[in-house]
Amino acid sequence: MHATSGIPIVTMSKYSIFSLVRNALGYHENWPLAWRSPEPKAEYDVVIVGGGGHGLATAYYLAKEHGIRNVAVLEKGWLGGGNTGRNTTIIRSNYLWDESAALYEHSLKLYEGLSQELNFNIMFSQRGVLNLAHNLHDMRELSRRVNANRLNGIDSEILTPEQIKAIVPILNTSPTARYPVLGASLQRRGGTARHDAVAWGFARGADAHGVDIIQNCEVTGIRRNGARVEGVETSRGYIAAKKVGVVVAGHCSVLAGMAGFRLPIESHPLQALVSEPVKPIHHSVVMSNAVHVYVSQSDKGELVIGAGIDAYNSYAQRGSFAVVEGQIGALVELFPIFSRLRMMRQWGGIVDVCPDASPIIGKTPVENLFFNCGWGTGGFKATPGSGWVFAHTIATGEPHPLNAPFTLERFTTGFLIDEHGAAAVAH
Amino acid sequence: MTSQPFRRLEGGLIDRDRPLTFRFDGSTFTGYAGDTLASALLANGVTLVGRSFKYHRRRGIVAAGVEEPNALATLREGNRQEPNLRATQVELFDGLTASSQNRWPSLDFDVGGINNILSRFLPAGFYYKTFMWPAGAWMFYERFIRAAAGLGKAPLLGDPDYYERRHAHCDVLVVGAGPAGLSAALAAGRSGARVILVDDNAALGGSLRGDTATINEVPALAWVDEVGGTLEALENVRILTRATAVGYYDQNLITVCERVADHLARPDPHQPRQRLWWVRAKRVVLATGAIERPLVFANNDLPGVMLASAVRTYQLQYAVKCGRRAVVFTNNDSAYSCVSALMGGGVPVSAVVDTRASGPGDAARKIVDSSGVECLFGHAVVGALGRQRVTSVEVMALADGGSRVTGRSRVIDCDLLCVSGGWNPTVHLFSQSQGKLRYDEGLTSFVPDASSQAESSAGAARGELGLDACLRGGIEAGAEAARLAGFTPTEDVEAARCDHVDEAPVEALWAVPLPARRHGKRFVDLQNDVTAEDVALADREGYQSVEHLKRYTTLGMGTDQGRTSNVNGLAILAGLRDSDIPSVGTTTFRPPFNPVTLGTITAREVGADLAPLRLSPMHDWHAGVGANFVTVGLWLRTQFYARPGEAMMEAINREVLAVRNAVGMVDVSTLGKIEIQGRDAAEFLERVYINRWTNLQVGRCRYGFMLREDGFILDDGTTTRVADNNFYMTTTTAQAGPVMAHLEYYAQTVWPELHVHLTSVTDQWAGMAIAGPRSREVLAAACEGGDVGDESLPFMGYLESRIAGVPVRLFRMTFSGEMAYEVHTPSDYGIRVWEALMAAGKDFAITPYGTEAMSVLRIEKGHVVGAELDGRTIPADFGFERMQKKDRDFIGKRSLERPALAYGPRKRFVGLISEDGRKIPRGAQLVWNPTAPKPVPMLGHVSSTCYSPNLGNYIALALLEDADGYQGKLLYASSPLTDSHVPVRVGHSVFIDPEGERARG
C-alpha cells in the first residue's frame, strides 16, 4: 500500500517524448504510479460513487475548476470497468435538440483539448462519423437534424452516395442492395477515442490534484439524516461526506433505491464485438440506424461493431446471441467484404436508458445528494462535458445552464428532451 | 519443388500416398493429406512464419493447435482470401496458397523490424505518454501507427461462399472427443439420451492422436476407432467433427461452428462453407482438454522455441521433426514424453533442463535414464541464443526457490527448444457459462469450481491430467449428465483401462529470472509482444488490476485470447505484488473461444435475404403498368405511375389533380390490419384509444389516436365495428408491428381479465382506396347488388358487398379529403377487385396514383402521418384535445396531465405557404432570421413539404411554437444544408376544404 497524505498535492511527473527517452535509458524502472491507491479517509467534502469516466472527470473538474480537493472516488471494481471500458467510443455532438447539442458540443470541445489538458494521450481521432439513410423517411429525418445542427453552429453535412463512396469505398452503395444507401449525415469533427485512456487520464489528473481514488470499494448504502445525505456505507467501512455525487450508469436505480427514491430508468444489456485485427481498411465511423449496426476500425486494426440494446432488463453484463446475429447480418450487407473476417471477442455492458434518451444530471430529492445517470447507449462522448457540468452542480449546489434542462423533475413536468426517434441515433 | 527434409520416412497419421502441393509466400512445397499447414511447413524446414504485432520480430511455429500465437497466415487469394488463420489449424489441401502477414516488403526482410531496434523506447503503453504535440497532431501520428498495426489484410471482394445455420436440441452435448469426451459420449449415448459430440479436429481422439499410450491393451487410436464406431452406430448420437464449440450462453445455448468445407480448395457445389449450430442442451459435458503453458525467459520468442507437447504431436501425428537437435526445458513431467518421442524419431536430445531440484517422477526418470540424456535438475534456460532461429541455449542453476539464477552459465547447442511450463485446463467455455474458477496450487492453474449452468467438466478440462483419470472421469460425467437429463445409464459401460503413470508435481516458475545486470526480452504474450518487463511496468505505474494489466499492456487481447499467456502474466503480476494468484484474480474469457467467421453468423440472411421484401397483393399489376416503386419500411410501394415521357413531378401533379377533379385509386394494402375480437373488445379499445369506442355502432368506423404510456402519440388509424364483438383496426404502415406488440402487451400482461383476442391480418387483406368526386359512381358501377349511396354507406360507414364476384369490405373514409372509399378484399383477390374497379372507373377516367400523390393530397388536407407523429407529439398539438374523453381512463391519459403537456408552451401544427413561390426545403427549421448569429433560435420545424398543384404553390406542414401568435406572419424555412432560406407565411394546417364538405359529398 502506498502512503496517503491528507494534504492535497499537485504533482504529476509529466509525460513527454523526453521523459520516455529518459526512462528508456533507465529500463523504465523509474516511472511513477499513474495514481495512488490510498486507504479511504473517514470523511470527505465530496464522495463520488462510481469510477467510470464520468465519475473520474467529475472529481478532476471539482479539484481543478472548483478547488475542491478533499474528494474520493469510490469504485466497486476497477477504474473504467463499467461501460467506460466496454463502449465503442463513438464521439459526436450532432444531436437534434438545442439542449443536447449544447451539452454534447461542450463535451466535444473539451475532448479536442483533452490529451493536452490531461497530459495523457487519449487518442481522440476525429475521423468523421457518418449516419446512413436508407429511405426517404431517413433522408427527411437526417435533413431535419442536420439543419438544426447547422443553425446551432455544429458542423454537420449530408453526403450523396457518391460522396459517401469516396470516404468509405468498401461500403455497398449499390442501388439494388436490400437497404440501399441514399445519403448520409457526416460530422467531420466526430470520431473515436481510446476509452481506457479517458478513464486513466482523468484518474491520473484527479490524483495529481489530491483526489483519492479508491478501487474495490463498493457503496452498499447511503446514510441520510432526515432529508440530507451524511455519507456512504461501503465494503470498506462507513465514509462520511458533506456531498455525494452518484455516477454509476447501469446501477443508478440500485443506488437511488439506497437513497430512498426511484428513477425513471431501465437497465438493459448493450453488446459490442470486435473482429480480428486487419490492416487499415475502414477509416471513418459508419452508423446505420435502419439496419441497426455501426462500425469503426480501432488503431489495433480490429473492426469495432455495435448495435442496439437487448430488449429485456438485466444487470448481467452479457446479452443474447440473437442480437449479435442480427447486427452481423446488417454489417455484412453494408460491407460485403467483411463476410470472411472473423469475430474475435464479444461482450456486453449495462446501460441506463431514460424514457427520452437524454441523461439526468442534477439534484435529487435528498439534499446534497446528486445524480448523473441515464446516458444509456451514448454517454462516452459526453464524458468530459458531463464531469464538467456535474462538478459545477456539486460545487455550487445548482446546475450549470448547460445541464439545467436535464433534471429528474422533467419526467414529472413533462419537459422532456426526446432524442429518440429516427431523427436521432443511439451511441 | 523441395523435398520434405524434416519428414520422417514412416509413422504418423498422414497419408503418404496422397502428396499435396501448396504455396507459402510464393514458394512451392509438398505435404501430405492429413497435414496441417503448420506441419507441412515444418516438414519442409520452414521455421520463419510470421512477424510479431508490435516489434515485428521473427516468429516461428510454437504450438500444434488452437493455442498457436505466432503462425498466422493469410489463406487463399482473391475473393476467398482470408487473413489471420492459424497455420496449426489449417488442414492442407492440394493447391493451397498461404502468405505471411504483417511484414513489408518480405518476411525475411521486414522494414517494420525497426520497431524491434527501437523497442526500448516503446514499452507497454508508450503511446499514452506521447504523440500529444502539437495539439491535434494525433491523427498524423495515428496514420503510421495504424499502418503498422493490424495483422493480415482484409479481402477486397465479396464472399463467393455461403453459410448455414442450424438449430439443434439434445439431452447431452459433449464438447471434445479426446479420451474424456469419448468416454462421456459413450456413457451418455448408451443410456439412450440424445447426444451431440463435437470436436474441433477432423478426426476423433483429441490428444490421443499424438500419443503412444495403450488403452484396453490396444493402441490408443485403435480404442478411439472402436468407440467412434460404437457411437456412429447409435442412432441417438450425432458426431460433428471440424466443429468448434465457440460460445456458451445463458440457458445452455452453445454455438458450434462447423467448418464444412474449409479443408477443400472450395466448397462443393451446393455445400455451405461453414455452418453455425445453435445447440440447446439439457446438460453439457465440457471435455475440452488442457493447453500447455510456455516458459518465460529471455528471447523465448526465437523461432525454434516450441511447446513440448506440440513437438511431440508433430513427431508422432505428423511424422515431422521440428529440429535437428533438441533441448527440453520443463517444470513438470509431461515434457519427458516429448523426450522419448524425439529420441524415438531420430532427433537427439542434448539435455533436459528441469527447474525442479528433485527432478521428475519415476516414469519420466526411466525415459531419461534409459536414453542417457543429460539432465540438469534445478536449472533453467536463461536465454535462447541465435539470430534467425535458436542455435543454442544458455542454462544456469536456480537458487532461492527460483527467484535467482546463479553459477556459471552453460551454453548448449540445439536448434529446437521444447518448453513446458505446466498445463492450463481449457476452461474458456466453462468461464463463458459464468462458472466460477478456482486456483489449484497443486496444478498451478485455474480449474472449474462451481457450475452456474447445467454443465460439468471432465478430464483434463477439470484438471485431471492423467489418461486413466480422463477415461474414468469421462464415463462418470457422461453417465451423470444422462441421469440428470432423465435417462438411466446402462450398467455395462465402464471406464476403459490404461496404465496409471505416477508423476511428480509441477513446480511453478513463472518467469526465469534474468542473470544479474542483464536485460532481455522475456515474452509473456507472443502475439501482442508483451514481456515480463511490461507486466512489471504496468504494476509499477499502478495498472494492477488484471483488467488494467491486460488493457495497458494488451496482454491476452490477441486472436489467441491469451491462451498461452494469461496465467503466466497473472502469476508474474502476483509475484510482483507479493500476493497469491487467486487474490490477483483471473480474467473473464469472452466468447467466442475461437474466432468465428462473420458470414457464418449471419448465414443465409445476407443480400436480398437480409430482410423479407414485402409486396402488395396488387404488386404485379403495378409492375405491369410500369409503376415507379419506393421502399417504405420492408414494403415496396408504388411511388407514382409515370406515363411515357412524363417527368416525376408531372406524373404526381397529374395524379393529384385527377383525384381532386375526378377519381383516383391507390393501393393501401400496406396498412396494418388487426382483428380485435371477444366480448370485451369494445372495452379494450376504450382503454387503448383516447376517444370513445363502446358507443360505436355496428357498421360504423371511427378515427382515433392511441398513446404510449408517456402520453405521446403511438399511432392514429380507423377502426370499424364489423360485428358486436368484432372490430377491424387499421394502423399506419410503419407502426403496424409496434401497435400489434403494444396491444398484445396490454391484453396479455396488464389486463389479462379482458376477454379479447388480437390477430394481425395485414397480409390477409388487400386494400385499395378510391377517392375523388366521382368515386361513388365508380363504386356503384363495380359493386354487385346493394346500394352504396349515403343511406347505406354514409360517411364513416361500413358495408359488406361483392365486386367481381368476390366478397369485399367497404369503408367510407378519406385521407385525401375527397369523397373516398376503402375497399378491402382477401389478398388473393386483390388484383381481381383492383382490375374490376379500374374497369368500372374507365368511364370516369379513373387514375391510379402512388404514395407521392397520396402525400400531396394529405398535406393539402392537413392530415398527419409518421413525419408528424414522431413520438414527440400529443393529440392537442394537432388540435385534437377535444377527442380525449374526460370521464374514462386510457393509456397515456395521466401522462398528458403533466404540466408541460397540459399547459406548457408546446409547438403546434400549422400550415406554411411559400411566400416567394420557392420550394420549401425538406427538414427545414423555422426561424425569424436565418442569418442571426449562431446558435440561431429555432421556433419549429417543417415536418412535411410538397408542391400543391391545386394551390399552384409550395406548401408545408410544420410544428411551431406560439402557433397562434405567428398566424399570418412571415417566418423563414431555413435549410443551411441546401443553403436555402425560404420565406413562408404561417396559416392553418388545412389548405383545402377546411369545412370537410367534399368528403361528405
Ligand SMILES: Cc1cc2nc3c(=O)[nH]c(=O)nc-3n(C[C@H](O)[C@H](O)[C@H](O)COP(=O)(O)OP(=O)(O)OC[C@H]3O[C@@H](n4cnc5c(N)ncnc54)[C@H](O)[C@@H]3O)c2cc1C
Ligand atoms: C457496448 C457499449 C457500447 C457503447 N458505445 C458507445 C459509443 O460508441 N459512444 C458513446 O458515447 N457511448 C457509448 N456507450 C455508452 C457509454 O459507455 C456510457 O454512457 C458511459 O461510458 C458511461 O460512463 P459512466 O462513467 O457514467 O459509467 P461507467 O463507466 O459504467 O462507470 C460506472 C461505475 O460505477 C461503478 N459502480 C456501480 N455500482 C457501484 C457501487 N455500488 N459502488 C461503487 N461503484 C459502483 C461501476 O463499477 C462502474 O465502474 C456504450 C455502452 C456500451 C455498454
